[in-house]
Amino acid sequence: MKYVDEFRDQGLARDLAAALDRTLTRPRRIMEVCGTHTMAVFRSGLRSLLPEGLELVSGPGCPVCVTSAAHVDAFLALAGRPGVRVATFGDLIRVPGSDGTSLAHARSQGAQVEVVYSPMDGLTLARNHPDETVVFLGVGFETTTPGVAATVRAARQEGLSNFFVFTTQKTMMPPLMALFGDPDQSIDGLLCPGHVSAIIGAAAYGPLAERYHLPCVVGGFEPVDILQALLLLVRQLEEGRSEVENAYTRVVSPAGNLQAQSLVAEVFEPVDMEWRGLGVIPGSGLQLRAPYRAYDAQECLGVEVVSATEVRGCLCGRILQGRARPPECPLFGSRCTPSTPIGPCMVSSEGTCSAYYNYSLSDSN
Amino acid sequence: MCLAVPMQVREINDWSAVVELEGIQREVRLDIVDRRPVVGDYVIVHAGFAIHTLDAEEAKTNLRLMQEMADGLDVLDGLDRQDQDSLQ
Ligand code: SF4
Numbered sequence: 308m309k310y311v312d313e314f315r316d317q318g319l320a321r322d323l324a325a326a327l328d329r330t331l332t333r334p335r336r337i338m339e340v341c342g343t344h345t346m347a348v349f350r351s352g353l354r355s356l357l358p359e360g361l362e363l364v365s366g367p368g369c370p371v372c373v374t375s376a377a378h379v380d381a382f383l384a385l386a387g388r389p390g391v392r393v394a395t396f397g398d399l400i401r402v403p404g405s406d407g408t409s410l411a412h413a414r415s416q417g418a419q420v421e422v423v424y425s426p427m428d429g430l431t432l433a434r435n436h437p438d439e440t441v442v443f444l445g446v447g448f449e450t451t452t453p454g455v456a457a458t459v460r461a462a463r464q465e466g467l468s469n470f471f472v473f474t475t476q477k478t479m480m481p482p483l484m485a486l487f488g489d490p491d492q493s494i495d496g497l498l499c500p501g502h503v504s505a506i507i508g509a510a511a512y513g514p515l516a517e518r519y520h521l522p523c524v525v526g527g528f529e530p531v532d533i534l535q536a537l538l539l540l541v542r543q544l545e546e547g548r549s550e551v552e553n554a555y556t557r558v559v560s561p562a563g564n565l566q567a568q569s570l571v572a573e574v575f576e577p578v579d580m581e582w583r584g585l586g587v588i589p590g591s592g593l594q595l596r597a598p599y600r601a602y603d604a605q606e607c608l609g610v611e612v613v614s615a616t617e618v619r620g621c622l623c624g625r626i627l628q629g630r631a632r633p634p635e636c637p638l639f640g641s642r643c644t645p646s647t648p649i650g651p652c653m654v655s656s657e658g659t660c661s662a663y664y665n666y667s668l669s670d671s672n
Numbered sequence: 673m674c675l676a677v678p679m680q681v682r683e684i685n686d687w688s689a690v691v692e693l694e695g696i697q698r699e700v701r702l703d704i705v706d707r708r709p710v711v712g713d714y715v716i717v718h719a720g721f722a723i724h725t726l727d728a729e730e731a732k733t734n735l736r737l738m739q740e741m742a743d744g745l746d747v748l749d750g751l752d753r754q755d756q757d758s759l760q
Contacts, residue, residue, distance in 0.1 A: 308728040310678040310714050313735055322742035329744070396719070425720020427701060447719070454721040457703035505716065505724050528677075535738050554738075557731040558716055558724050567704040567723065 310557070314529040320356065323534035328358040330541050336362045336493060337540055338629050339533075340483065341500030342369030342657025347528045349666040356530070361537065364629040365662075367482050367585060368500055370447045371398040371655040372627060375581040377615040378475050379404040382444055383413055385473065385610055392419035392436060394429040395444040398655040401648060405615035426451075426458040426472075433462070433470035442604045445474040449506040452476045452593060453567035456574035459595065459602050471604035474594055477580055479503050480511060481591035486628060487519040494629055496522040496540040498533070501555050508563025509553040520549040527555040574599055583617065583651065584624020621650035626659050633663040640664060678714035678726055689722065691715060 339345060345365045348354060357363070367373050383404050386393045393410070400410045400422060414420040419439070421432060429443035445455050455472060462470045479500065486492060499512055504525045512523040522543035526536030536554040543550060553559055573596070580592025595603045604610055617624060620638055625631035633639045633652070643649040645661050652660040679691035679698070688701050689709065700715070702708060705722040709715050715722040 308714075308726075308731050310726055310731055313731070319738060319742050323738065326742055326744055425701070427720055450718045450723065453704040453723070454701070454719050457701065457721065461703075502716065502718060502723065531738055535741055538741055555734070556737075557726055557734040564704065564706040564723060566706055570704060 311529075314527070314531050316531065320530045320534055323531060323538060324356040324358075327361070327534060327538045327541060330538060330545060331358050331361055332545060334360040334362070335495045335541060335544055336364055336629075337496045337498055337537060338364050338366045338494045339498040340366035340368040340479070341498075341503065342372070342655065343502070343528055344498060344500065344526070344533065345369070345659055345662050346657055347530075348533060349662045351530045351533075353530050353533060356534070357537070361541070363498075364494065364632070365626065365659040366486070366497075366629055367582065367627040368448070368479065368503075369627075369652070369655050369657040369659070370451065370477070371396075371402055372623060372651045372658050373477065373482075373582045373585070374399070374402065374446050374475060374651065375583045375615070376403075376405040376617050377581060377612050379409075380406075380615050381605075381610050381612045382410060382473065383408065385442060385604065385608070386410055386413045386418040386420055388440075390439055391442060391608075392421060392432060392439045393442050393444055394421045394423045394426075394432055396424075396446065397422045398657070399444060399446055401654045402651045403618065403649065403654075405617070407618070407649075426455045427461070429472075430458060430462055430465070430467065430470060433467050437469060440469055440471065440608065442471045442473050442608070445472050445476050448477055448479050448500075448503050449571075450502045452571050452575065453506060453564070456570045459574055459599050460570070462602055463599065471602055471607060472595070473604035473610065474575075474592075475580065476575065476593040477582070478577070478591055478593065479507070480514070481588045482582060482585055483515060484518075485585065485588055487515055487521050492629070494521075495544055496524070498536050498540065499523050499525040499551075501525060501527045501532070501558060504553075504555070504559045504563065506564045506567050508561055509551055509559050510561045511563070512551045516549045516551050522549045523551045525551075525553045525555050525559050527558060581612075581614075582627075584627045618649055621652075623650040623652040623660070626652055633660040636660070679717050681709045681711055681713045681715060684709070684711060689715070691717060691722070 652658040
């Protein structure tokens, strides 16, 4: 078992697509909430296999895309301080703040901005630059948060005093509950994020299925994984069921990764958090608990997050709610492209606008 | 940020492992992995941390269910419901 080749069988994909086609009797809209799913759907050319009438819309699951302009402004203010070195995931570096500048601009003006692969790399930077204040910019969902928690714990064990985390960590269930609690939305089913689910467990989506009668299926990232998940969703819809099902059992269990959950609970506590396009959602963010506050950049370095307006004309906010598609944005492909991004949905490789642009899709799907 | 493809473990140390994908090796932390892997296992990696160790039996079951669904077999419905029950 190599866990890859077996799941890239084209014949199996075709057969699943055919079964999907046979099962679907009327148009349905499915939201794929995870940025990695969005990318996988486009990159694998899966759209061409899907039956007409089955529409996939993206949700608020690209971590960089949902980072508010106010937070980006605060990151920029921090990076501009003398003696500060910020460590960030690559995607974040080109996201414009409210004045259109990004961490990449700041770096070209002399700010110390380092792209890292893991939050742990922030610790290495802190060790190598003992005279500087090193701040890791924490963005991400349940899949990223346990690693940030492990990093903060390691910093404390090592007694590092020049390492901090600016946390904007977010949890997935509160925005989903808000989105599907809105009677106006028109989504029939949810393709649940595979690796967020590896941490929180498939059973976490129970409230969505029960309260809002929303079919929820956890899916992996190979074309066959996505097709199987879509087939399970369409079957539920055709049979009038709304349940949580799991099409990614090789990675996701009902209860999730308990080790990661307990570490996160030890280090973080819920806090209200602002999302781009969705506003402040109660309890949807995470901040460091009291014993770990010595590593909290906002508290220890006095960083303020002041409310800021989003870029004018950018539809990211509506796109993140599944209410608009990139080609509906007047800036899409003209003023806004991956090399001159105006909103975060065009910056991140997981962003819907960038996926549409790179795979040059018309709005016909 | 999230690599969807499993990587194979080549070497294990206290808190970290060396993993490989298509000839490229990388060091990953084992702080939060659900089951500690052994050399030869495959793990899902996210931002420098292994988050899950795959199990061959689970993967085979996963694949078998897919094949049954692709063949339009209804046996799956029964199996599905069981999975469903265990979720509740
Ligand atoms: S195309 Fe650009 S400006 Fe328009 S919604 Fe997407 S990111 Fe925003």
